[in-house]
Amino acid sequence: MAEVFVPMFVPQPIGFVSSPYKDTGAIPKGPGAKHEAEGVLKILPEFALGLTDIEGFSHLYVIWVFDRSGDFELIGKPPTDNRPHGVFATRSPRRPNPIGLTVVELLRRENESLHVRGVDMLDGTPILDIKPYLSSIPPETLRRGWLSEAETRNG
Amino acid sequence: MAEVFVPMFVPQPIGFVSSPYKDTGAIPKGPGAKHEAEGVLKILPEFALGLTDIEGFSHLYVIWVFDRSGDFELIGKPPTDNRPHGVFATRSPRRPNPIGLTVVELLRRENESLHVRGVDMLDGTPILDIKPYLSSIPPETLRRGWLSEAETRNG
Numbered sequence: 190m191a192e193v194f195v196p197m198f199v200p201q202p203i204g205f206v207s208s209p210y211k212d213t214g215a216i217p218k219g220p221g222a223k224h225e226a227e228g229v230l231k232i233l234p235e236f237a238l239g240l241t242d243i244e245g246f247s248h249l250y251v252i253w254v255f256d257r258s259g260d261f262e263l264i265g266k267p268p269t270d271n272r273p274h275g276v277f278a279t280r281s282p283r284r285p286n287p288i289g290l291t292v293v294e295l296l297r298r299e300n301e302s303l304h305v306r307g308v309d310m311l312d313g314t315p316i317l318d319i320k321p322y323l324s325s326i327p328p329e330t331l332r333r334g335w336l337s338e339a340e341t342r343n344g
Numbered sequence: 345m346a347e348v349f350v351p352m353f354v355p356q357p358i359g360f361v362s363s364p365y366k367d368t369g370a371i372p373k374g375p376g377a378k379h380e381a382e383g384v385l386k387i388l389p390e391f392a393l394g395l396t397d398i399e400g401f402s403h404l405y406v407i408w409v410f411d412r413s414g415d416f417e418l419i420g421k422p423p424t425d426n427r428p429h430g431v432f433a434t435r436s437p438r439r440p441n442p443i444g445l446t447v448v449e450l451l452r453r454e455n456e457s458l459h460v461r462g463v464d465m466l467d468g469t470p471i472l473d474i475k476p477y478l479s480s481i482p483p484e485t486l487r488r489g490w491l492s493e494a495e496t497r498n499g
Contacts, residue, residue: 245489
């Protein structure tokens with residue numbers, strides 16, 4: 190098919206994650222995985238002004254790069270299931286655009302360092318963006334697709 | 345300071361948003377803005393396999409490109425307040441990496457088209473990624489920083 194040309198951008202890190210996880214095997218995965226690990230979002234000095242007033246938010250979205258994942262796979266088996274699913278229905282690192290998304294709890298800010306709870310990134314992961322986490326979908330209206338089925342099957 | 349070199353990626357659209365909003369002025373903004381608009385995420389045929397099993401999720405994260413925003417501003421006034429805030433404490437389009445994030449409700453899938461509610465993107469916006477929305481922060485633990493203060497001030 191014809192290639193699609195659109196104005197895009199050149200990703201640049203605004204900072205890096207300091208995390209206890211040095212390799213992917215160390216990151217909790219699968220049903221019931223808890224992400225309670227603490228880490229630090231170290232923002233580069235030239236972007237520090239963009240952190241103004243961030244202290245007021247309890248939770249943040251962190252958008253980051255899977256910088257150590259391989260080529261993308263449109264379908265594959267996540268650790269939470271023994272059946273394959275489409276990449277856009279999973280959090281697989283092997284995505285067409287290798288972008289990760291994590292909600293973290295902001296514990297405190299020290300200058301350009303945001304101390305957070307809930308990291309699931311590898312140490313040294315490049316950060317693309319931080320946004321305030323503003324709202325949540327009421328749990329009673331949320332359907333979790335194949336994941337709840339897999340959890341039920343796996344007990 | 346020394347420039348930072350890290351392995352990054354070249355962003356490519358996996359599809360485009362079909363939205364009722366043709367210009368930014370039409371998008372609801374400010375306190376109490378509701379995003380109830382329906383739209384379609386049109387995924388390119390070569391990525392359609394990645395949608396397998398997506399029907400089971402009620403809500404999706406959409407990661408997309410602010411393809412019509414200007415240069416970034418580290419500090420600026422959002423439409424929800426008359427005081428300036430850091431870009432990482434707002435949803436401003438003028439970000440170092442012009443990446444947008446929206447939670448939408450999946451209404452139905454028709455082949456490579458995801459009909460969704462809650463779009464706040466312009467028509468034709470390039471989509472970078474789609475992820476299942478899996479969990480939410482309990483509202484009672486959420487602090488909304490300058491935004492709740494601005495809402496209180498603006499009544």
